[in-house]
Amino acid sequence: MNRKNALWVAVCGEGGRLLGLLRGEEISERVRAPETFLTAGDLVVEDIPSARAIRISPGDELGEVVLQMEMAGADAALVESPGRPPGVLERSRAEESLAPGR
Secondary structure, eight states: OTTTTOSEEEEEOGGGOEEEEEEHHHHHHHOOSTTOOOOHHHHHHSOOGGGOEEEEOTTSOHHHHHHHHHHHTOSEEEEEETTEEEEEEEHHHHHHHHSTTO
């Protein structure tokens, strides 16, 4: 993540199934001591807010995406498209963009 300057990492299981998303700061907080041995999957299955995520396409309408995230109880969405690296859309940022007066 540091080499790619990435704030988030997607954790996928067998068949590319999205298990969740992790923030770099969450990983850093949990793995401070060199004796700590955890896998990304160990962190995703814990009750970490950013672990709840859905997959979306970049062309999806923002209001619909926010609705999907609310219904899924997701805090973020992994934005995927062919030929481009994935990105992460945080629900709070999407809701802010939809707020009246913006």
